[in-house]
Amino acid sequence: MSNDVPSELKYTKSHEWVRVEDDGVVTIGITDHAQELLGDLVFVELPEVGAELGAGSECAVVESVKAASDVFSPLSGEVIEVNEALAEAPETINQEAYEGGWIFRLRLSDPAELEGLMDADSYAEHAESDEH
Amino acid sequence: MLIYEQSQPGRRAFAQAPKQRPPLDGVPTALQRANPPALPEVSEMQAVRHYTRLSRKNFSIDTEFYPLGSCTMKYNPRACNSLAMLPGLLARHPYAPDTHSQGFLACMYDLQEILKEVTGMKRVSLVPAAGAQGEFTGVAMIRAYHDARGDSARNEIIVPDAAHGTNPATAVMCGYKVREIPTLDDGDVDVEALKAVLGPQTAGIMLTNPSTVGVFERRITEIARLVHEAGGLLYYDGANLNAILGKVRPGDMGFDVIHMNLHKTFSTPHGGGGPGAGPVGVSERLIPFLPVPMVGFDGHDYHWLTEKECPQTIGKLSAFAGNAGVLLRAYVYARLLGGEGMVRVAEYATLNANYLAKRLADAGFDLAYPGRRATHEFIVTLKKQAKELGVTAMDFAKRLLDHGYHAPTTYFPLLVPECFLIEPTETEAMDALDGFVAAMVAIKAEAETSAEIVKTAPHTLPVRRLDDVRAARELDLRWQAAG
Numbered sequence: 001m002s003n004d005v006p007s008e009l010k011y012t013k014s015h016e017w018v019r020v021e022d023d024g025v026v027t028i029g030i031t032d033h034a035q036e037l038l039g040d041l042v043f044v045e046l047p048e049v050g051a052e053l054g055a056g057s058e059c060a061v062v063e064s065v066k067a068a069s070d071v072f073s074p075l076s077g078e079v080i081e082v083n084e085a086l087a088e089a090p091e092t093i094n095q096e097a098y099e100g101g102w103i104f105r106l107r108l109s110d111p112a113e114l115e116g117l118m119d120a121d122s123y124a125e126h127a128e129s130d131e132h
Numbered sequence: 133m134l135i136y137e138q139s140q141p142g143r144r145a146f147a148q149a150p151k152q153r154p155p156l157d158g159v160p161t162a163l164q165r166a167n168p169p170a171l172p173e174v175s176e177m178q179a180v181r182h183y184t185r186l187s188r189k190n191f192s193i194d195t196e197f198y199p200l201g202s203c204t205m206k207y208n209p210r211a212c213n214s215l216a217m218l219p220g221l222l223a224r225h226p227y228a229p230d231t232h233s234q235g236f237l238a239c240m241y242d243l244q245e246i247l248k249e250v251t252g253m254k255r256v257s258l259v260p261a262a263g264a265q266g267e268f269t270g271v272a273m274i275r276a277y278h279d280a281r282g283d284s285a286r287n288e289i290i291v292p293d294a295a296h297g298t299n300p301a302t303a304v305m306c307g308y309k310v311r312e313i314p315t316l317d318d319g320d321v322d323v324e325a326l327k328a329v330l331g332p333q334t335a336g337i338m339l340t341n342p343s344t345v346g347v348f349e350r351r352i353t354e355i356a357r358l359v360h361e362a363g364g365l366l367y368y369d370g371a372n373l374n375a376i377l378g379k380v381r382p383g384d385m386g387f388d389v390i391h392m393n394l395h396k397t398f399s400t401p402h403g404g405g406g407p408g409a410g411p412v413g414v415s416e417r418l419i420p421f422l423p424v425p426m427v428g429f430d431g432h433d434y435h436w437l438t439e440k441e442c443p444q445t446i447g448k449l450s451a452f453a454g455n456a457g458v459l460l461r462a463y464v465y466a467r468l469l470g471g472e473g474m475v476r477v478a479e480y481a482t483l484n485a486n487y488l489a490k491r492l493a494d495a496g497f498d499l500a501y502p503g504r505r506a507t508h509e510f511i512v513t514l515k516k517q518a519k520e521l522g523v524t525a526m527d528f529a530k531r532l533l534d535h536g537y538h539a540p541t542t543y544f545p546l547l548v549p550e551c552f553l554i555e556p557t558e559t560e561a562m563d564a565l566d567g568f569v570a571a572m573v574a575i576k577a578e579a580e581t582s583a584e585i586v587k588t589a590p591h592t593l594p595v596r597r598l599d600d601v602r603a604a605r606e607l608d609l610r611w612q613a614a615g
Contacts, residue, residue, distance in 0.1 A: 037549075040601040042601060042604035042605050043604070065600045065601055065604055066543045066546075067543070067546050090605070091605075
């Protein structure tokens, strides 16, 4: 397991990361491990701004030459911003999964759901055992 | 080089051209061309060389072992082609009356009966013009069945995660929501997960058996019972029929509808968007909904069955009655084999796959489902090689071309990492299989000592490694003349 797993982020089993911003908003993307499994991305389908998402709902699609994969919203809330730059440059996710490769921002409807996410150590372990 | 790029004004293949311009009497002036079409102008010799050169660039079953197998297309025996081109069949007009088409209609009727017998279904329609349309037809009939019973609240189709991508796509095209269920580590469908998603919203389940991971679904009768008890129907994706021809029938497993890709199992041609055939078979309860026209037989004569005889039909799917030429080839293939021959197809396809799986495992390759007997295909995972040597399944696939072997299906099914789905089919002799194993062993040795050769393969073909990432990101599908 050589992928980067920043300790300040939260994670899901389905390989999304969550960054809690100062204003109670969260930024969401897919992990370095996930982008490596997918390989070079060629297309990203973004959620719609204003969409109300439930925790665990399909909200975006990342597509590589190998596979198309659903991205699941780790939390419930309203989409307030999406990373439009990914439409032109999906490879940003391959290059910097945790920075420029963010996918969307969510205003949480139930911040208590954050408790259910994994910390970096548990995710690193999960990614190792799940490695495929 | 494109033939357009060899064009020179005034060059002609005179021997092939008509002596004089054909008369255009009767063609309205408004429909006549003012300028000749922009066709390449080349000599006969140039045309011959151009197309011969192109054909030599083909890496195909006519020249090399082709372990994509029936997953893409089996070997087409030449006899099927020549018999389907008998003058009486070739010259028949699609609108010739039944009285003048008894021979052709008899062939189509027999094909319906043969497919019925092979699959254990109660009736067959040959109309769908390809596998994808066959799938659409199948799910459209499931929908028509529920609607006819006033049971229209059913809005979900269950699909295992190992399914062909077309299955969920078809369900969505027919207006259903897709519920995915997982596959267990041994390759079988997770029956407990199935139980959890079954309910009054279940319209049906779409399954391939043997599944895409190359094993036979052992709990299929239990799955059929559970789905039927919940009020759903069972859809059989006929992609892997080759493994079970004459051995076990989807109808006997409890399936309600099946589509068959004739190019996979019945050796018909297949090409990107070319004419195809995807007949559907159904259980008793779906008979009224079959697409028309079908061929009926009253004991003396054959005749078309249309909306008049089948008032609940989902209707017509294509112009007239599907692709007659393709159906004829499947008919000839089935008749040449006979029942006995079909059993032998399944036995040799399975024997070849298991022989190859065992030899590759003995040579140090990892089988994805080592505890299971392979059906007509099996999966090797190159996860270990990818991790330890940095050589991926794609690298192996490209290097196989240098060794004179077409690559098997790569990276499908998605749930097995770095995988090869290998299907030799029944037509390969043992020495071809042994040659493939030798090539795989040689590539593994190369990967261990000089990985760069494998990572940069192919080295011996007209084109080197294609940049598929750039091709996907910067689609460019139009040719324009230089300058």
